[in-house]
Amino acid sequence: MRRFLGYERALIVTAVEAERAAVLGGLGVDGQAPDALETGAPVVVVACGVGPAAAAAVTSQFLTMAMQQGAPFDVVVSAGIAGGFAGRVEIGGLVVATESIAADLGAEGPDGYQSVDDLGFGTSRHDADPALLRQLRQALPEAVGGPVLTVSTVTGTAHSKELIEKRHPDAVAEAMEGFGVATAARLWPAAAFGEIRSVSNAVGPRDRAAWRIPQALATLRETFAILTGRGL
Numbered sequence: 001m002r003r004f005l006g007y008e009r010a011l012i013v014t015a016v017e018a019e020r021a022a023v024l025g026g027l028g029v030d031g032q033a034p035d036a037l038e039t040g041a042p043v044v045v046v047a048c049g050v051g052p053a054a055a056a057a058v059t060s061q062f063l064t065m066a067m068q069q070g071a072p073f074d075v076v077v078s079a080g081i082a083g084g085f086a087g088r089v090e091i092g093g094l095v096v097a098t099e100s101i102a103a104d105l106g107a108e109g110p111d112g113y114q115s116v117d118d119l120g121f122g123t124s125r126h127d128a129d130p131a132l133l134r135q136l137r138q139a140l141p142e143a144v145g146g147p148v149l150t151v152s153t154v155t156g157t158a159h160s161k162e163l164i165e166k167r168h169p170d171a172v173a174e175a176m177e178g179f180g181v182a183t184a185a186r187l188w189p190a191a192a193f194g195e196i197r198s199v200s201n202a203v204g205p206r207d208r209a210a211w212r213i214p215q216a217l218a219t220l221r222e223t224f225a226i227l228t229g230r231g232l
């Protein structure tokens with residue numbers, strides 16, 4: 001198996017098995033045995049489950065186990081499909097996060113929404129590692145760069161789309177794991193963090209039949225072929 005960019009050991013965290021299979025397909029392997037972590041594979045791909053809590057828990061577990069085995073990860077990437085904000089990214093297109101933002105981690109009050117940052121309780125944002133981001137932008141010139149939101153509930157009405165766009169006017173996409181993966185990765189300063197998303201649907205009123213999942217999974221697969229030097 002080839003390396004991810006120039007990194008010694010990469011942990012790629014997807015939400016579901018179909019995304020994991022697409023990433024592994026890009027790496028040129030049909031599947032990965034459950035002992036990939038123990039055998040020192042240069043790229044380990046794990047499906048953590050949906051949402052930021054599962055993402056943080058599983059990422060933390062894998063980072064700790066790799067360190068205990070003496071083969072720590074030096075890069076951690078949250079990867080999968082996402083909803084894209086219309087006019088910023090096409091369905092089937094690719095997004096590279098400049099930062100991963102917990103879009104609903106805060107409080108509502110008479111003056112509107114306040115993030116945990118506004119409240120003085122910590123941070124709702126994690127920047128992508130600058131060196132990793134540069135490499136991703138160079139390897140994937142067609143990708144749209146910008147903040148990617150992490151939500152616990154998929155935006156599904158015109159009203160909630162309007163609200164989230166007002167709170168995060170620069171966001172290019174929303175998904176459900178990036179901030180969780182980043183929160184765990186931040187505990188390991190030696191590991192660079194990034195988030196890569198292919199777009200399966202437009203953020204807005206729920207229309208599951210319009211989600212182009214096979215197209216987004218194909219983009220994800222091509223992306224990881226490029227990032228491991230296997231081309232298209």
Ligand SMILES: O=C(O)c1cccc(C(=O)CC[C@H]2O[C@@H](n3cnc4c(=O)[nH]cnc43)[C@H](O)[C@@H]2O)c1
Pocket residue numbers: 015016018019049050051080081082083084151153154155174175176177200201202203213
């Ligand atoms: O049904 C399938 O075949 C299938 C294959 C791959 C992935 C899925 C998912 O449902 C993945 C859920 C995952 O996708 C992210 N996501 C995608 N669109 C959005 C969105 O509009 N808002 C928020 N999250 C989105 C998210 O990270 C989920 O964990 C199904």
